[in-house]
Amino acid sequence: MRKLRMGMVGGGTGSFIGDVHRKAAAIDGMIELVCGAFSSSAQRSKESGKALFLPEGRCYASFEEMILAEKQLPNGDRMDFVAITTPNHMHFAPAKLALQNGFHVVCDKPMTLTIEEAKELIALVEETGLLFALTHNYTGHPMVRQAKAMVANGDIGKIRKVQVQYLQGWMATSVEKEPSGKDFWRADPAKSGMGGALGDIGTHAENLTEFITGLKISELAADLGRFGEGRLLDDDGNILLRMENGAKGTMSFSQIAAGEENNLAIRIYGEKGSVEWHQENPNELITRWLDQPKKIFTPNGNGLYPEAASVSRIPSGHPEGYLEAFATVYRGFVQHLMALLEGKTVQNPTYPTVYDGLRGLQFISAAVQSDSNNAAWTKLQ
Amino acid sequence: MRKLRMGMVGGGTGSFIGDVHRKAAAIDGMIELVCGAFSSSAQRSKESGKALFLPEGRCYASFEEMILAEKQLPNGDRMDFVAITTPNHMHFAPAKLALQNGFHVVCDKPMTLTIEEAKELIALVEETGLLFALTHNYTGHPMVRQAKAMVANGDIGKIRKVQVQYLQGWMATSVEKEPSGKDFWRADPAKSGMGGALGDIGTHAENLTEFITGLKISELAADLGRFGEGRLLDDDGNILLRMENGAKGTMSFSQIAAGEENNLAIRIYGEKGSVEWHQENPNELITRWLDQPKKIFTPNGNGLYPEAASVSRIPSGHPEGYLEAFATVYRGFVQHLMALLEGKTVQNPTYPTVYDGLRGLQFISAAVQSDSNNAAWTKLQ
């Protein structure tokens, strides 16, 4: 085997999430960045590529140019997959073109702007047999994997209650009106899609809930807020959840929760016990029980299921963080792709895929519709 | 001045909340227990009184007997006030009779079974000028007082978002079917009222929210659960909140949250910062800010408002707990009553009163109505 070759769409100098993708792809030493269309400006794309020590010839002016040019390269040079790290409205087109030209895809979330686009990508993936990873990075944390395994193994019994929250405060003031605000596209419906905070972080909360519980959200009642002056998209939301098995719950997300940094947290209660996880302190899984004291699990610590132990890189007590969890999504994708290249079959990909992308869009769509009906119950479909 | 004399209704041997009232009343050395109708059985009332070192003659067979007998005692012996610590359905009658016979009242929550009863007590209090304290004990914590003062002083700016939860797990199994279950009345609509967990702990969450924010909940959308087999009353609830000033939020409460002990917690977000408090670790107030690091306040620690500093009994770092907060409600009541007995006027009682009791009933009523309409928005009135 060899290192896999990655081409990037987006992620020019100064980009937050593009840099995250690169670092995450680099950690495990299995991926080599070989090319990119880092910016919609050819000049900035070249400059970004240079800062990344790439040859000028593989710094492209557009994703179209990159995909078509790479396709022409010999097998031993050509990129293997595309990593899409652009704003939301720029996910669909490069993903589609990559799949149509035989490239596997890693894509940021939310996957597309509409359910229809999501379904089109699913069709392409099924048709081509190419791999598609969606970077719901929080699924990569060892303690999230442990929570999922404990639920799957019935440790906490049938699930009754879910509480999930994702609280940030960086839009508490009108950041989109500051000239510097590089992330202002998030407040622009044309670039962000139907949802504001809903799409940006609500989808993480939705994905994490379904990932750990193994249950689908069947319906929801959403009360979205637009607290920032003149803001068109939601910057806050409170949602009642009903799960397919009869469990109930709440979701709360916000980008105007003043002082919060990145407070994603989830609690899941079953008939016999419960699990609790906090993204800001990700190396603990708090578990509570009807008849035993509270137990705290840690990565590579005592009592883990293999699904959790296998994604810790270092001994217990040595904290891993956001980048490592992101890297675990990449690693799952790479391991799958390497197996594919070696002609092997993989039963259950461990990373989120195009189907999770569709769930995200269904969630956004249902929440927006519910909110416009004064929080009426709305099914995800 | 002298110690004030307390008579108890309920709270016989083995009672949880009756014992809490006694300990809370004792801590500050300003109250003397002089009599009680501790049980609906005359025999058990006497036995309970004996265990409390009371003379047999003041252990009554019923609250009616107690109130009427004490009324006949000379001024220097007669109880000053009645503490009502019975199950919910036994609050109204003794409260009413006490007020009608000139006794001040301390009453557990929820105050009554119905809004009508609550209004009747308000009318009696206004008519007689007697004092009425409702033991929403969590309002007595120094850090809750600090949170309230910070909000009132505008430190966190206009409030936008509220998250409140009250999670217990002791009804995760069918405890009411165990022969021993002394608290089985909580699952019985005749004794508990319209609400199960809603009345028992949801009202604490409601009261704490309105206490700290100084805002009224204007409407709610409630999805209640009845997870315990054959349970008639709710044992779980998820509620969307809208506050009178436009803020939004969630409330979640449960008595089937397996493994939880008494996890009451609240977070309030304003335009400039936020406050967070956890009952299980009550001696910290976590505050977050747009432009400063997180600050943790402690009882008698640095930077407190007088409203908080004045209710800490011991130096910082010496934790106070549940009983002390309960005692602070009693102390506020006693200070008010002593002032009254000395002919002084008190501007703002610091303890919850009969009006908070009405709010609780309005909250229960709205939540039950909303739930029966599939979580339709329902106003509190």
Added chain:
Amino acid sequence: MRKLRMGMVGGGTGSFIGDVHRKAAAIDGMIELVCGAFSSSAQRSKESGKALFLPEGRCYASFEEMILAEKQLPNGDRMDFVAITTPNHMHFAPAKLALQNGFHVVCDKPMTLTIEEAKELIALVEETGLLFALTHNYTGHPMVRQAKAMVANGDIGKIRKVQVQYLQGWMATSVEKEPSGKDFWRADPAKSGMGGALGDIGTHAENLTEFITGLKISELAADLGRFGEGRLLDDDGNILLRMENGAKGTMSFSQIAAGEENNLAIRIYGEKGSVEWHQENPNELITRWLDQPKKIFTPNGNGLYPEAASVSRIPSGHPEGYLEAFATVYRGFVQHLMALLEGKTVQNPTYPTVYDGLRGLQFISAAVQSDSNNAAWTKLQ
């Protein structure tokens, strides 16, 4: 049985520890304060007594007057025991006189100024058969009791390592030079004894270590600090410990640890596991294991030993604090005394006694001696 009657020495208006003793004695409703020599000024003693609702006739001008006068009272009125809450140099004389006149004693720590005085009190206690409780209040916490029981039951195996600390910051500046400083006696060798922080809080650390481990400190190497300008007594100390079974450890205490409130904490490591407890968050016992995840015990929570469960007053999740732990020392004393009055025998008093007082003095003495020998190893004897 009846309430036991307490007379106080010290604890006049404004006193910290006197007020703590009163509240602690009051919580469980088994003790009645009947008299006191609250101050060395007769006038202030009367005023203090009045504020406590005591009759003027039982507010004495001195402890001698109190002890002799109470001795003359009829059996049904006379105090049962004396609670001594004065500065360190005023413990021995009233304790001795009380014992000599047939009164049981509750005494604050450190018990005396010298080992000789401590031995004299032991002799008196053994001679008279009277009870003597030393208020090492931290032994009263349910989680401290759980830790002790776990060690005693061999859960963590043979003990190898101890870490104990007691950190405060209130003497970081020269508080003793401020005119207001009511606690200035603590910096005065004549009133405080050989040790400053050593006697005040080091003894708590020593007592807690021996209480939980069931092991004696055999020798120590102490490096004391006097950081406050012109301070004669230590305000900081770092000590190496060797326990009688070969375990080793560190103790660190300070009253100049700027910003610390009352950070007493202990960790004990055995061959199989370890226990950790923090006074500022006393309702958790953190335990770690060779082959299991970390487990957190809570008062009245799952998995407690009877020794811990029996000293929790309220359901799990309802925090108890400093006063309750103090009250548990009082309750142990009261239960013993009631048993004695009823002619029963008590095998193992659960509260610290005169022998713990001697250990404290031996500890202070050894540490001072070691420090004056440049931290040479010094045996406790």
Added chain:
Amino acid sequence: MRKLRMGMVGGGTGSFIGDVHRKAAAIDGMIELVCGAFSSSAQRSKESGKALFLPEGRCYASFEEMILAEKQLPNGDRMDFVAITTPNHMHFAPAKLALQNGFHVVCDKPMTLTIEEAKELIALVEETGLLFALTHNYTGHPMVRQAKAMVANGDIGKIRKVQVQYLQGWMATSVEKEPSGKDFWRADPAKSGMGGALGDIGTHAENLTEFITGLKISELAADLGRFGEGRLLDDDGNILLRMENGAKGTMSFSQIAAGEENNLAIRIYGEKGSVEWHQENPNELITRWLDQPKKIFTPNGNGLYPEAASVSRIPSGHPEGYLEAFATVYRGFVQHLMALLEGKTVQNPTYPTVYDGLRGLQFISAAVQSDSNNAAWTKLQ
């Protein structure tokens, strides 16, 4: 500029610390692994290199072979620096040979087995002008940098007290007697040096103390333990510290602290405030103050000094961990080396160097000597 080229000594498949070095070097995309002598077995070295996607020709059978062969390569291919990740006794020889042949060095700690070797490396570094980074990785955490900057800026005033601990439990049982134990060299004086836990983790505690305080430990009194059956080297230690400015403190480290994972923590008290940091939760810096509430700083959060802000890779609330801190040491080294290659001057390297390596050996030596003199005070020299 181009990526810098790294050659590794040690770090074959299955190695913990070698893998850490590779991941840390990879994260920021500035280093390329080009060759290695991964094992003392030529065969295993080749296999390890293959798993790392290296060409067979650059997987060497020994560090001598690697250094001499690479030296012959053209400038554009040759490695720039050597990363030494072998057991302690194998640090000195490759470091020396690399320096003698013109290669910069990154070396794991403790740097050498003896003070003499350390001084020899210093002489070589000074003579050649080559760079030498010692991977005291904990210095790379943003919150450690913040602590150092706060101390340097006088925020907490003159330092009075230090508490540092480094507690692990993985040697609580006789792991070195298990056939599988790959780390058994740590219990072997010939491979580990004078110190066991002392050298392995005590040196981290020593380095962190001097790094944050900017003060040298002037003397110490060490009581080392050998609790594991038949263990020749210390597996536990308790040390009294005296700092050059008069501050005092304790250090405690252990590898037999049953249940501990990697509990490195430090508290530093000054005249005005204090800082506290825990490696297992590295994204918080707890600060306490004489006159303000406790403040918690976070990476990229509010109120950071540039020294801390500049080493956070991602927005606040997105936790970084062990690997990122390690990577920050590498990044500091790479930035220095790139500057050097571009002919620029760097004033103050931000990474630990050969001088820190000497301090570590002086610390080990003093502690071993003190311990053999029954914990007599011993100067570091």
